[in-house]
Amino acid sequence: MAVTPGANLTALDVMRNAAVIPVIVVDDAAQAVPLARALVEGGVRMLEVTLRTPMALAAIEAIARQVPGAVPGAGTVRSAADAQAAASAGAKFAVSPGYTSAIGRACREVGLPLLPGVATGSEILMAQEDGYNELKFFPAVPSGGAAMLKAWHGPFPEVRFCPTGGVSVANAKDFLALPNVVCVGGSWLTPADAVKAGDWARITRLARESVALRSA
Numbered sequence: 467m468a469v470t471p472g473a474n475l476t477a478l479d480v481m482r483n484a485a486v487i488p489v490i491v492v493d494d495a496a497q498a499v500p501l502a503r504a505l506v507e508g509g510v511r512m513l514e515v516t517l518r519t520p521m522a523l524a525a526i527e528a529i530a531r532q533v534p535g536a537v538p539g540a541g542t543v544r545s546a547a548d549a550q551a552a553a554s555a556g557a558k559f560a561v562s563p564g565y566t567s568a569i570g571r572a573c574r575e576v577g578l579p580l581l582p583g584v585a586t587g588s589e590i591l592m593a594q595e596d597g598y599n600e601l602k603f604f605p606a607v608p609s610g611g612a613a614m615l616k617a618w619h620g621p622f623p624e625v626r627f628c629p630t631g632g633v634s635v636a637n638a639k640d641f642l643a644l645p646n647v648v649c650v651g652g653s654w655l656t657p658a659d660a661v662k663a664g665d666w667a668r669i670t671r672l673a674r675e676s677v678a679l680r681s682a
């Protein structure tokens with residue numbers, strides 16, 4: 467799908483690009499660029515770099531500048547300040563593990579499409595009150611998995627989800643088959659041992675396999 471990074475990107479664009487949004491934890495800034503290249507090479511362009519490590523913002527900045535085709539986003543956005551820092555670093559979208567109106571407002575102010583994290587009906591309602599209908603279901607498997615999404619489809623038919631947390635190549639298809647799931651998120655495309663070893667070919671392979679999940 468043709469997506470011009472930064473040009474009116476929506477949360478739905480982010481979800482539609484590939485079947486999986488990789489959740490990336492960068493421990494070493496030097497890994498960010500080759501890792502992003504490996505994922506793009508495998509057809510995965512929307513890259514969620516979690517703000518869990520001190521070099522996450524530097525990694526987002528490096529990917530934004532140096533990896534054509536990559537669309538870096540910030541994960542683990544937990545405050546308005548996180549949203550502002552992510553946008554300044556060059557993030558093109560944001561993902562949060564939960565939701566507050568302050569985060570929603572801050573993302574709008576800095577122009578970041580946001581996938582707010584929800585795990586209950588009340589949280590869905592709060593996100594919807596602020597205009598968010600594309601949501602991350604987190605943590606998906608511990609919170610009820612596919613059965614929960616099926617149950618939500620009744621009262622929330624307009625909401626589209628990206629289940630994340632406990633999703634893997636083994637269960638991704640069960641989620642992707644649901645009418646209210648557009649994509650899934652997961653850390654399995656970037657195994658810590660492959661990143662540490664610089665095994666970028668393996669990461670490209672995992673990315674390719676994940677792209678095929680949608681058509682298979």
Ligand SMILES: O=C(O)C(=O)C[C@H](O)[C@H](O)COP(=O)(O)O
Pocket residue numbers: 489516518541542543561562563604630631632633651652653654
């Ligand atoms: O850091 C965040 O903002 C998160 O929301 C957490 C991640 O999305 C999950 O930890 C990924 O879960 P796994 O694929 O099961 O490893």
